[in-house]
Amino acid sequence: MANVTITVDGQEIQTQEGEFILNAARANDIFIPAICYLTRCSPTLACRICLVEADGKQVYACNAKAKDGMEITTSTENIELERRAIMEVYDVNHPLQCGVCDQSGECELQNYTLELGVDSQSYHVADVKREAVDWGHIHYDPGLCIVCERCVTACKDMIGDNSLKTVARGADALEAEYKESMPKDAYAMWNKLNKSVIGLTSGEEMLDCTSCGECAAVCPVGALVDTDYMYTSNAWEHKQVPATCGHCSAGCQISYDTKHTSISDPEEKIYRVMNEWNYVSLCGAGRYAYDYENRDVTKDEVAFANAITAFEKADTLKFTSTITNEEAYILQQLKETKGYKLVNDEAKAFQTFMKDYSEISGTSLYGSDLKVAHNSNFVVSIGTALKTDNPNARYAFNNSMTVNKGAGLYFHPVVDPVIDQMGKSVLSINHAPLQEEAALYLILDLFAKKEKLPSEVSDYLASFHNMKTITVTETIKEKVIEIVKEMKVNEATGEEEEVEVEKSKMVPKKVEKEVEVDENRLLEILNAPKDFEEKMEKLLKKKDAFMLMVGPDLYTHPSSRNLARLCALVEKYTDFELVMIPTFTNTLGVSQICELDDEAGSYSIGYNTDADFKLAGLGDGDLDMPAINQQEGTLTSINKRVNPTNVAVSYGGYVLNDLANAVLGKAVENTIDYTEQLPVAKGFQEATFDSLPNHYENDGTEKRGYVLDNLAVTSSSDESVTAFDDKADVENALYLANPVRQFSDFTAKPHQSKEKPGLHASKAYLDKHELNEGDKVKVTTAKGVVEVEVSHDHFIDGEIAYLTTFDSKLNSEALFDGYRFTSASIERV
Amino acid sequence: MSKLPSLEDFKDRNVVEGSAYYDVDQREAPTTGMEKFKQVVNRTFRFELFIGLWVVLREMIKFDIHTVSYPAEKLPIGPRYRAVHEMQRLWESGTERCIGCGLCEKICISDCIRMDTRIDENSRKEVTEYTINLGRCIFCGYCAEVCPELAIVHGGRYENVSEQRAHYTDFNDMLTPMDMAISGKVAEYPGFGAVTPHEDERIKTTPLAY
Ligand code: SF4
Ligand code: SF4
Ligand code: SF4
């Protein structure tokens, strides 16, 4: 898009052609009142308060696009009248409830009422009974709702659940005279507002969504609030700790809102998690699973001494990726000095995958990020249960559909109704497990510039094609001429008489035709719908920004090497940008910092994982460690950003740095002293922790930490791929995944977590196996047996169930042979 | 001190008529120069000093003493005096007035108010605990002034003796006893924290359709 110059209130500003005036103004710190617009979502035009005058014409700043040389006035006499009337209307029948309202102090209705100096009321309409309802984790008070539809917009355009909509209010019509006497836009706004309140799309009593809490976060008033937070605190009492969510690789920017626990307990406690919702959207884990800290820990000297003895004895350090970059660096230091083996299977798999990918791509990291995904208009997802592996990747997928009129393909063996209901522009292809390669070959086949592809690859792709003559029945329209009799008035005589007229008509006719078609066997292998090609033609119309997201199914796949190479080829020879979803929170950071080993030795120390001696952030080990919300440090996100996070709740025990100091004979004061030492050779920067920012600018620029350098690495000229077994399948497949809102023990611990570990299955699966929620079953795979509880997950469909991994006690990974699908038999006990 | 004197009692500065005060041996004050001279001479040479002492002695043996015997007796204090807080109840229903809005906590410049709130069974905001650290309170009155519900006010209990520097008082100690509230014996609070007179004139009317 071209750069243009527009003038706002006499001030010249630079912006992009087609950018909304409101965004352009905001980016330049010019204030235009606006309530219903959400950055990154489509304008709803509900509030109309963003009126401005552009080249002498009144327009809405949130949906009028900037053109070169535009002259904009943000306030005219008429606009001021409109705005004042709009705010008066919002105050009509609004309860005087600020005293107890949870939004008080950060309420946009309060703010704009004051900003526009509304001190009297000119309008009235009889109120209707609007009773507050509990929708589960969200509480809705229609009495406070100003029907700005921000909740609806966020849920539809960003999250993709589409759980909220406007429903009839059942109020009296406005007095007729207002139509004449009121400012025009204010009347139109009121007329619409007076007809609706917010309701659930499902028509049920309870919200049944992926529970992200974004609706409550974006609500400008106290109409939608988190039930758990309700009436526990006032907004202004919180200390806001800028941080990074520690639950998945999205690394969302969050703020822990803390305050003393109670009158008698001055300890800081997290009351809620907030976000800059204009620029980042959280999932339910980040939003509600915040109180996972390791509480009441003091320095246990005996345990510490035991830990030092264990370190003397140990030859292996096992750990998970829920650690900071600094801790990963400390572990690497321990390895380098003391020769410990570092074992982290999941990060090792990712590391290997990236290495294999680099061989062809010549870069140390995948090329793109989720921000690009948001702005693309054709997204393909392969090898990931998108909504649970990385909720933000799913939001990006959905957002590109809704706001950029995009389309997408979702390749996954597990049927996902949440993805399917994003709209007709998403085509889900539920292929058999182990056929991820076919999906990547298909992408290459459909999108690669064939002439540039290495010839062996294009030959291999060609081998799936086959020209075939088939007979098709087509419906064509044929012109038939009929002679019909009509009564007509004879002009000469004035009498009516019968005449014959010729009429032509189009009649549909079925004909059989022989046609040559190119049959693509990949489609059959992938189980693609019959009319795949036709559908694709529609989906691909006017698409120019392509994005491929790949995920953890590929990293542990038996042919992960080939898959990694295919990813690199797609990135190199098609227009697709590439994002890989790191398996856990800091898998990317760990894979860059640590040299990982395959096998553990004879005595290991586990950090947040079971071992001979366990260091545990959950307090269930031999020595306590702080949880992520009690630590300073950095986390590397899917967007390749090194994001800082801060201490929200205090911690009184030992940290990994203390152990490292003792073992290595060092005296490093704080863990964050290591931030500037993170390996520059791996793309990190020599920046001190305190120099890392953590916020968004007014124009949406992400000022968070820094982005890892994507370094050039030596690539090989060998771009060959290997053939795959198109018959491969996993019988009675069982998947390894988590329900929404769950990632690890840290998401399971918080008081708002309700999900149960075990076997989660769709309705279809439960029916087929005659199982009910709560049943106990024995799951048997080639690697072992486990007895678990059955839960119904209505966010999946089809006949593949999954075993949860979030509760490490279940140790479900042990039943699998690396790859996320395994063949399993289920038996009720 | 059971009942606060009314505002009128305090506005009444006429100590002669109808009040408990009376004049004792009041003489005309000298006006001319000669009279003033005479007064000086009398006071210096005629031992008039002892006349005053005699008046005191005479009044004393009449046993009609007006000395306030504190602490057994306490003087009433002006309603706008800012002493230890009181928490009011609504008339008749006796419902606690405090809604837990937290404004007093927010405005308090000594940061000595703290409260815990929660959602109660009827989905209303409930104050579960409320304390004021009187050792830190400077009795500025901001809390009473900001309270939108006339819930927290300054009462007349001006004694703050305590064995400890941090001297807390909690909600229930400050709360108007229920029997008093519903018996109708408490008058609408006129003191510090109450709305000022003439407030009605400043309020704009709002149209209502029903
Ligand atoms: S929504 Fe805003 S204006 Fe309405 S009661 Fe709550 S704080 Fe007050
Ligand atoms: S609930 Fe909140 S966000 Fe939704 S329409 Fe009402 S005021 Fe707007
Ligand atoms: S769990 Fe992931 S997607 Fe959810 S808030 Fe945290 S970082 Fe964001």
Ligand code: SF4
């Ligand atoms: S009188 Fe002043 S110092 Fe005392 S509690 Fe009220 S606001 Fe705080």
Ligand code: SF4
């Ligand atoms: S300001 Fe008044 S109503 Fe609000 S919390 Fe304090 S005492 Fe209660």
Ligand code: FES
């Ligand atoms: S912000 Fe533009 S119409 Fe609401």
